[in-house]
Amino acid sequence: MVNQDRLLHRARLGFLLLSLLGDAFVLLANDARMLVLVSLPAYYSWTAQIGGKWVQVEPLLPDNADPHHFQFRPRDLQRVRRADLILLNGAGLEDWLKPALRQQAPDSEGKIVEISAGYPRAQWIFDDAESEGNETSSHPPDPSGFPNPHFWLDPVFASFAVSNILQILQRAAPAHADSFGTNASVYLDRLRKLDADFIAFRKPLKSPALVTVHPAFPYLCRRYQLSLIGALEVVPGVEPSPKHLSRLIREIRTHRVGTLFVEPHSGSRLAEQLASDLKLSTDELDTMETGAWSANAYEDGMRRNLCALSRSLH
Ligand SMILES: [Zn+2]
Known part of the structure; x- marks a missing residue:
């Protein structure tokens, strides 16, 4: 069950994450629909639930993208250029993608948000062997090992991510802030129910x-x-x-x-x-x-x- 303490903690982290974003996002016109690209189905669900009709969410990558010699297809590159926001998981999972973004769409850097970056390090789990993404990672391993990137399989992390995505969308499109807030609150209730059902099991x-x-x-x-x-x-x-x-x-x-x-x-x-x-x-x-x-x-x-x-x- 989500307790008050945890909620306060989340709110503080959300603020931290937003301050990391700086002024990267241009505010949208009132009637514009945001284009958000995401790297994982979980981020698709969370963004679509909050964004409703005001946000168009699309997968960032084609199915079966090859992490070793990745080249954006022209139409995907076009979407990257058009996107208002690119949501990644982080923790090494998409590091292989960053050189391709940097070389082929250098302007995209300011649109990228790694949701796990705002999650407290004390919550991260480190694997001692090479974990996903690290064979192509540009980062040296953390002294604790390689971060296990599968945060999204924890429903409480899902609530954290939804709270953060809400703030990011509200900031990018303040005209729809109320609508995003209502959608997020309904969805957060469903995530709390999911958490409660896991606890009951x-x-x-x-x-x-x-x-x-x-x-x-x-x-x-x-x-x-x-x-x-x-x-x-x-x-x-x-x-x-x-x-x-x-x-x-x-x-x-x-x-x-x-x-x-x-x-x-x-x-x-x-x-x-x-x-x-x-x-x-x-x-x-x-x-x-x-x-x-x-x-x-x-x-x-x-x-x-x-x-x-x-x-x-x-
Ligand atoms: Zn995996």
């Missing part, structure tokens, strides 16, 4: 332990005190070392993990093999890095995840 469980394929759920597990035993992949999409695998198998047996959580639509032969060898059932948790780009996609995806966890851990 967790309550009767003694020591729920789980294993995933992709290392995407540490924020969700920390929020609801689920014991995340580990992930099959250390670097997403790369087969783990025999040492990592044997340690994981040992942990699965020690903690009597019953379910391996895989991702929708991305079969991993190794995961199937592991589940069959250890007689684990499998279920799906969606990382929501791809999938539907819609106003309700975030809530729908998180509720599907909640159902999968309930099914498997109760």
Whole structure:
């Protein structure tokens, strides 16, 4: 449940984030529709929910963009130039994209906001191995390790992000500030309900332990005190070392993990093999890095995840 303290904290962070933005945004004319480009479906949902009819939200990248030799297609570059705002997750996730933006759309820099940049560092989780995005990251690793970028899979982070996006939109289009505020308040209620439903699911469980394929759920597990035993992949999409695998198998047996959580639509032969060898059932948790780009996609995806966890851990 969101308490008052946390709300105050969020409000302060929102202010900090806005002060980071400086005067980058030009205020829009009253009847203009903002164009906001986003890097992840969660940011699409949050922005569309707040913006309503006054904001057009679009994915920043085409599906299956290649992080290694990325070139904007002319029509995507045009959208980047037209965009009023580009919302990124940050924490290394889109670092591979920055050189392309810098070279191909140098004017875009002032429009970029990384939402995680305003989230308190004490809340960040660091992986000791290379995490997502870092193979192409221009940043040296943090002394604590590589930041795990999957903040959006925590519904309380979602409320933080929505509060920040609200302030950013209100500042860019003050004529619609009231409408944005009303939309955000309705949506924040729904996020609080989502959080409450996760808390209710967790309550009767003694020591729920789980294993995933992709290392995407540490924020969700920390929020609801689920014991995340580990992930099959250390670097997403790369087969783990025999040492990592044997340690994981040992942990699965020690903690009597019953379910391996895989991702929708991305079969991993190794995961199937592991589940069959250890007689684990499998279920799906969606990382929501791809999938539907819609106003309700975030809530729908998180509720599907909640159902999968309930099914498997109760
Ligand atoms: Zn990921």
